[in-house]
Amino acid sequence: MTGWNQFVGVTSFDEGTLARHYCAVKKTARMGAFQLAHASCPQHAQFEKSPNTAPKCLSANEKTVHVVAHFRAAPPASMSGRFHPLFLARDYEKCVVARGKCRLEAPPEEYKPLFTVVDFPSFGFRTMFGSWVVNRVMHPVSTPEFDTLLMFHAPGMGVVNLAEQFALDPALTREIAHELGVDHPAVRGQDIIMSTDLVVTFKRQGGGLQRHAYAVKQAKDLTPRVVEKLAIEQSYWTKRRTPWSLILDTNLPRQLIANMDLIMEFAEEGRLPCGARPARDVTAWIVPHLGTGAPLRTVCSRCDAALGLARGTALSVAYHLAVQGTLPLDLSGAFLPNATLKPIHAVA
Missing domain, CATH: 3.40.1350.10 (Trna Endonuclease; Chain: A, domain 1)
Incomplete structure (x- = not known):
């Protein structure tokens, strides 16, 4: 536990x-x-x-x-x-x-x-x-x-x-x-x-x-x-x-x-605004960029632009990964969209 x-x-x-x-x-x-x-x-x-x-x-x-x-x-x-x-x-x-x-x-x-x-x-x-x-x-x-x-x-x-x-x-x-x-x-x-x-x-x-x-x-x-x-x-x-x-x-x-309370809506993959394949692409894009020191919202915005996705898609995927524990964010730290990402490790 x-x-x-x-x-x-x-x-x-x-x-x-x-x-x-x-x-x-x-x-x-x-x-x-x-x-x-x-x-x-x-x-x-x-x-x-x-x-x-x-x-x-x-x-x-x-x-x-x-x-x-x-x-x-x-x-x-x-x-x-x-x-x-x-x-x-x-x-x-x-x-x-x-x-x-x-x-x-x-x-x-x-x-x-x-x-x-x-x-x-x-x-x-x-x-x-x-x-x-x-x-x-x-x-x-x-x-x-x-x-x-x-x-x-x-x-x-x-x-x-x-x-x-x-x-x-x-x-x-x-x-x-x-x-x-x-x-x-x-x-x-x-x-x-x-x-x-x-x-x-x-x-x-x-x-x-x-x-x-x-x-x-x-x-x-x-x-x-x-x-x-x-x-x-x-x-x-x-x-x-x-x-x-x-x-x-x-x-x-x-x-x-x-x-x-912010990320609970995206606990299940079926509630994401994109399919399984775009979600995997977003995950693969986000993980290498976690160490840039940019806030989560900025990283996700860049991901949307790079992959040609609708605005907010990458952020939704990030929330899903966070609530599942796949993306080890500090949920007890700053308000998540404004958090500076410095995870110990990340799993694609």
Whole structure:
């Protein structure tokens, strides 16, 4: 899993201390401390998605959809506080297990999350995200969750599976809540199914797989009650012998996410504005010119002129190569079109 831990630091929670670079959360007598994942990267300008972003293409018949549909409209006042009836803890066996939801052992493209973005009203962004890693539409229900997914789609992360909105067994979460002396999450007096925002499976360098659970939150939302819920979640995964970390929106690598949002549309070769042969010609032309010190947009513009291609074709191919990891660009550095290319090596 080379490369993934350069963005999110992870240590074993059982060690009892927080590793260097981790954010600290105030301890309580009942819960102790729980660990926060820290994404180390240079400070760059905040990348903001347009609130009016509309989906370019979203077809239920496509195996993968490399576009994003954002929903921003706030729900009507009459819908505030509503919850999906299938999310009650008493219905876990019937509505999660029996329906085959949240099965980490299932093929990545067949995974079913506990809920989707259309199951309940929400303020802010809700996103349908076509993943080229798991070959299905994913359902991050907040902007930080969407940004985290983009981060884990970056080349070199070693990710083989992503499972969002993973349901936690209420029998165990109730037991943990009792042990910690905190109230189990409930709505109108009825316990609900807790969930983990994201479970990521990484491929180890020496072979084998490693699973890691993540909660994704906004720093401003860490109220005492949210801390109690996170403590239950952390203990759940500790009992399951699975590492768990908290990712805060303030610690995400913003420039990496901005570049991934830019190039994600070209993850599949079929979405390029040219055929396979011109794409190979562009690749063969770009690679020898990477060491000129010119920005990517300039190199690609010269390539279009040299090969007689439509303007922007070479840049699209470069984006495709970058997202596939074939062109080893520094996606966490400068904004990609303006980046000065000084790769360690290049593969034609």
